[in-house]
Amino acid sequence: MEGPLNFYLALVHHPVYNKEGRVVVSSITNLDIHDLSRLVKTYDGRALYMVTPLETQRAMIERICSHWREGFGAVYNPNRGEALELVRVIPSLDSLREEVIKETGREPVMVATSARQWQGNFVGYRELGEKILGGDEPVVILLGTGWGLAEEVIRGCHYLLKPIKGMGRYNHLSVRCAAAIVLDRLFFREE
Amino acid sequence: MEGPLNFYLALVHHPVYNKEGRVVVSSITNLDIHDLSRLVKTYDGRALYMVTPLETQRAMIERICSHWREGFGAVYNPNRGEALELVRVIPSLDSLREEVIKETGREPVMVATSARQWQGNFVGYRELGEKILGGDEPVVILLGTGWGLAEEVIRGCHYLLKPIKGMGRYNHLSVRCAAAIVLDRLFFREE
Numbered sequence: 563m564e565g566p567l568n569f570y571l572a573l574v575h576h577p578v579y580n581k582e583g584r585v586v587v588s589s590i591t592n593l594d595i596h597d598l599s600r601l602v603k604t605y606d607g608r609a610l611y612m613v614t615p616l617e618t619q620r621a622m623i624e625r626i627c628s629h630w631r632e633g634f635g636a637v638y639n640p641n642r643g644e645a646l647e648l649v650r651v652i653p654s655l656d657s658l659r660e661e662v663i664k665e666t667g668r669e670p671v672m673v674a675t676s677a678r679q680w681q682g683n684f685v686g687y688r689e690l691g692e693k694i695l696g697g698d699e700p701v702v703i704l705l706g707t708g709w710g711l712a713e714e715v716i717r718g719c720h721y722l723l724k725p726i727k728g729m730g731r732y733n734h735l736s737v738r739c740a741a742a743i744v745l746d747r748l749f750f751r752e753e
Numbered sequence: 754m755e756g757p758l759n760f761y762l763a764l765v766h767h768p769v770y771n772k773e774g775r776v777v778v779s780s781i782t783n784l785d786i787h788d789l790s791r792l793v794k795t796y797d798g799r800a801l802y803m804v805t806p807l808e809t810q811r812a813m814i815e816r817i818c819s820h821w822r823e824g825f826g827a828v829y830n831p832n833r834g835e836a837l838e839l840v841r842v843i844p845s846l847d848s849l850r851e852e853v854i855k856e857t858g859r860e861p862v863m864v865a866t867s868a869r870q871w872q873g874n875f876v877g878y879r880e881l882g883e884k885i886l887g888g889d890e891p892v893v894i895l896l897g898t899g900w901g902l903a904e905e906v907i908r909g910c911h912y913l914l915k916p917i918k919g920m921g922r923y924n925h926l927s928v929r930c931a932a933a934i935v936l937d938r939l940f941f942r943e944e
Contacts, residue, residue, distance in 0.1 A: 567920060581830070593784050597927040604919035604926055639772070641925045688943055728795030729758060729940055734832045735795055735933070736788040742930035743937045749920055750938065752879055 566608045568666070569694045569701040571741065572658060573598060575614040577712035588708040590619050595626055597738040599645040605745045608665075608700075611658050612651045620651040655704075655715065662700050670700040674719040675744060676710050677733050682722035690723070691748035705741050757799045759857070760885045760892040762932065763849060764789060766805040768903035779899040781810045786817055788929040790836040796936045799856075799891070802849050803842045811842040846895075846906065853891050861891040865910040866935060867901050868924050873913035881914070882939035896932050 573594060576587040595612065602610045612623050629635045631643040652658050655672075662670040673690065674682070685693075694701050704711060704719065716722060726735060726743050735743070764785060767778040786803065793801045803814050820826045822834045843849050846863075853861040864881065865873070876884075885892050895902060895910065907913060917926060917934050926934070 593927075593929075597930055600923075600925050600927055601930050603923045604917075604921065606919060606921035606923075641923075644923065645925070686943060726795075726937075728797060728936075730795065730797035732791075732794045732797075732832075732835065734791050734836065736784075736791060736929070738784075738927070738929045739788055739792050739933035742926070742933040743941075745919075746917075746934045746937060747941065747943070750934075752877060752938070 566606050567694055568697045568699070569607045569703065570609050570611060570662065570670070571598060571602050571607055571745070572611040572613055572655070572702055572704050573737065574655070574704055574706050574711060574715065575612070575619070577715060578706045579709040579712060581709055583709070585712045586708065587614065587616060590614065590623060591707070592626060594707070594738060595623060595646070595649060596642065598741055599648050601742055601745060602648050603645040605749060607648070609648050609650050612649060613655060613658060614651070615653050620653065623649065623651045658702065662702060666700045668699050670702045671721065672719040673701060673703045673721045673723060674711055674716045675703065675705055675723045675740070676716060677725050677735070677740070678710060679725065680713070680716055680722060682716060683720065684724055685721040687723065687744070687747035690721070694748065703744065705737055707737055758797050758885055759888045759890070760798045760894065761800050761802055761853065761861070762789060762793050762798055762936070763802040763804055763846070763893055763895050764928065765846070765895055765897050765902060765906065766803070766810070768906060769897045770900040770903060772900055774900070776903045777899065778805065778807060781805065781814060782898070783817060785929060786814060786837070786840060787833065789932055790840050792933055792936060793839050794836040796940060798839070800839050800841050803840060804844070804846060804849060805842070806844050811844065814840065814842045849893065853893060857891045859890050861893045862912065863910040864892060864894045864912045864914060865902055865907045866894065866896055866914045866931070867907060868916050868926070868931070869901060870916065871904070871907055871913060873907060874911065875915055876912040878914065878935070878938035881912070885939065894935065896928055898928055
């Protein structure tokens with residue numbers, strides 16, 4: 563196959579819940595940028611969107627990325643820079659949608675993830691993977707930071723992926739681990 | 754099922770490779786402790802072993818864990834403390850093996866992971882998952898930090914899991930993402 567697969571990962575910092583269930587803007591975590599860009603690169607996605615309305619936070623992400631893409635970091639560890647090429651910072655999900663339409667000429671299929679039990683239009687992991695491999699429509703997979711995507715985001719998406727359930731009753735994965743599991747479930751088939 | 758599943762995750766800080774291919778002791782990353790303990794809790798393992806020969810590093814891990822288990826953090830975010838209960842610090846893989854024998858009365862099955870193409874006694878992800886669910890022998894899954902587990906560790910293991918291959922040629926996942934993918938592949942079966 564030529565070029566990347568037709569999907570994007572988006573890490574959403576607003577609107578998300580905090581511990582008390584209020585809708586907030588969460589802060590950027592440096593390691594999210596590295597882990598998730600490497601993840602998207604590994605699964606050959608088009609880009610990792612870092613979504614935050616805070617201009618200072620967007621500037622910080624740009625600074626981190628340019629350190630590893632062009633600064634000392636690019637010499638010290640070129641693998642990081644290669645992954646960080648995929649990072650895009652954007653103020654809102656509306657701007658993200660517009661940018662994807664401009665890039666691909668198609669309305670993106672928006673897919674929410676959540677650890678909570680929402681009602682919604684569920685899509686299976688394999689089913690979504692097949693849709694992406696088909697390549698017709700761009701797919702955007704949204705991950706919430708903090709205590710998860712706000713209900714308004716989930717309601718506004720075309721599809722919802724089932725919560726990741728492990729083997730016990732505990733379900734508090736980090737967004738880095740959850741993202742890795744989601745992308746692997748889309749595409750991995752054991753021989 | 755009563756109690757946890759009969760497996761352990763071990764994050765190895767020595768012997769591992771550095772960027773130049775030399776065997777070194779790598780440093781602890783704070784977020785590894787949180788992400789991996791939450792991961793092991795989610796997949797209901799017995800414990801997360803943090804393996805490092807450096808006493809100062811082991812003391813640091815203990816201090817971080819006790820902050821979230823007993824200090825202010827236990828009140829601020831009890832979910833973290835619950836996961837960190839599973840963290841054990843240990844100086845070497847030999848001590849780890851002895852401790853598992855003492856705990857379970859059985860010789861553990863040691864399973865290596867690597868992003869490199871080693872020759873070895875491969876076990877499938879599902880196959881290993883079934884073995885763990887069978888529950889007879891304790892299974893220890895080893896993850897390397899830095900640039901991966903040293904050859905001597907891989908040679909000393911009973912089994913090796915196949916490298917995680919994404920959809921492109923890039924394979925530089927963070928250990929947090931790789932660990933999540935490994936545990937999910939063992940146990941997840943889409944309905």
